[in-house]
Amino acid sequence: MPPKLCALCSKxxxxxxxxxxxxxxCKDCFFYVFETEVHNTIxxxxxxxxxxxxxxxxxxxxxxxxxxxVMKTLNDRYKxxxxxxxxxxxxxxxxxxxxxxxxxxRNQQQYNxxxxxxxxxxxxxxxxxxxxxKIGRKNNCTFCGVFRRQALDRGAASLNVDHIVTxxxxxxxxxxxxxxxxxxxxxxxxxxxxxxxxxxxxxRRSKPFKYAYEKEIVMYAYFKKLDYFSTECIYSPDAYRGHxxxxxxxxxxxxxxxxxxxxxxxxxxxxxxxVKQAAKAQRxxxxxxxxxxxxxxxxxxxxxxxxxxxxxxxxxCVLLEGLERGMPNMSIKEKERSRLEVGYGPSxxxxxxxxxxxxxxxxxxxxxxxxxxxx
Ligand SMILES: Nc1ncnc2c1ncn2[C@@H]1O[C@H](COP(=O)(O)OP(=O)(O)OP(=O)(O)O)[C@@H](O)[C@H]1O
Numbered sequence: 001m002p003p004k005l006c007a008l009c010s011k012x013x014x015x016x017x018x019x020x021x022x023x024x025x026c027k028d029c030f031f032y033v034f035e036t037e038v039h040n041t042i043x044x045x046x047x048x049x050x051x052x053x054x055x056x057x058x059x060x061x062x063x064x065x066x067x068x069x070v071m072k073t074l075n076d077r078y079k080x081x082x083x084x085x086x087x088x089x090x091x092x093x094x095x096x097x098x099x100x101x102x103x104x105x106r107n108q109q110q111y112n113x114x115x116x117x118x119x120x121x122x123x124x125x126x127x128x129x130x131x132x133x134k135i136g137r138k139n140n141c142t143f144c145g146v147f148r149r150q151a152l153d154r155g156a157a158s159l160n161v162d163h164i165v166t167x168x169x170x171x172x173x174x175x176x177x178x179x180x181x182x183x184x185x186x187x188x189x190x191x192x193x194x195x196x197x198x199x200x201x202x203x204r205r206s207k208p209f210k211y212a213y214e215k216e217i218v219m220y221a222y223f224k225k226l227d228y229f230s231t232e233c234i235y236s237p238d239a240y241r242g243h244x245x246x247x248x249x250x251x252x253x254x255x256x257x258x259x260x261x262x263x264x265x266x267x268x269x270x271x272x273x274x275v276k277q278a279a280k281a282q283r284x285x286x287x288x289x290x291x292x293x294x295x296x297x298x299x300x301x302x303x304x305x306x307x308x309x310x311x312x313x314x315x316x317c318v319l320l321e322g323l324e325r326g327m328p329n330m331s332i333k334e335k336e337r338s339r340l341e342v343g344y345g346p347s348x349x350x351x352x353x354x355x356x357x358x359x360x361x362x363x364x365x366x367x368x369x370x371x372x373x374x375x
């Protein structure tokens with residue numbers, strides 16, 4: 001039987017099946033479609049303008065390594081006119097981040113991009129190793145997430161960049177849509193599918209891989225022989241996301257378009273007016289520039305570190321105070337409470353009311369103690 005030809009160019013031998021579409025294609029056509037789809041995502045969302053200084057959040061993992069490579073390729077090919085930087089945060093996780101940062105340092109040489117590394121230790125006086133020593137593994141992802149977000153902003157400010165891009169891919173976004181539905185967190189649903197957000201901290205963040213499948217990113221890295229680090233974080237057993245991930249993988253196996261379909265569903269979700277209002281309160285600062293938000297008094301400066309914040313203390317300092325006072329979980333509870341209060345929709349959406357019998361029925365239903373039974 002003659003070798004199957006590429007479904008796109010009809011010239012070369014098909015050597016792979018695209019996970020996203022099932023098409024059997026050759027290597028060069030795969031590179032071309034993958035890069036072109038990312039280019040289309042970038043141009044359709046008008047993510048950049050010429051002259052933008054853009055930091056690529058570089059963890060050394062597959063997603064951000066492919067992102068750095070593709071951003072550089074597209075910037076050269078389509079003359080975006082961007083100034084690109086690699087920005088890495090060292091969370092202080094021995095045996096994980098120290099190794100992956102070595103990969104980023106090699107990427108810096110391979111792609112010839114300037115690299116900035118900032119550590120939790122220098123910013124907060126704590127490493128994740130020490131935090132986990134203190135609080136255990138249960139809530140450590142909360143600390144890491146809050147600290148990383150702020151660290152990326154601080155790194156971006158020191159590089160004087162306008163924009164941070166991260167390697168979040170279609171699978172990550174579909175998982176988040178599922179998680180928000182499973183938690184009844186409908187007001188966050190709209191936000192989690194946005195390709196570009198501008199947080200309190202107001203440096204634009206975007207996800208050029210919003211529609212890129214994880215399997216295709218791995219395939220791209222493999223065929224391009226990119227140098228990346230492939231170990232999972234040793235402290236991140238995010239069990240709930242794990243369930244969403246497994247569920248998504250099953251759906252993808254049954255129907256590959258499931259990932260994109262879930263993202264589209266998240267984007268198109270019809271939200272009730274009252275939920276929209278709650279989300280609006282939550283998003284009040286999201287689309288304002290930092291000076292506007294400060295001028296309107298919506299944002300202030302953290303009284304402890306001076307970072308932009310909508311409360312007296314920024315989220316990182318709330319967590320740090322808890323750590324320093326030896327009550328790290330209290331600050332997490334506090335944080336969760338305020339998340340519920342500013343909320344995502346009516347509070348009764350999120351609780352299951354306990355059924356209680358009226359007193360008369362309750363008496364009748366309760367079993368008589370042994371020995372007191374009549375008959
Ligand atoms: N320590 C870090 N320094 C800089 N950027 C980071 C760091 N950790 C995560 N990011 C950014 O956030 C994105 C999503 O991070 P996540 O922890 O979900 O990792 P991931 O899906 O394994 O991605 P990757 O394969 O790039 O590590 C990464 O692709 C990267 O752009």
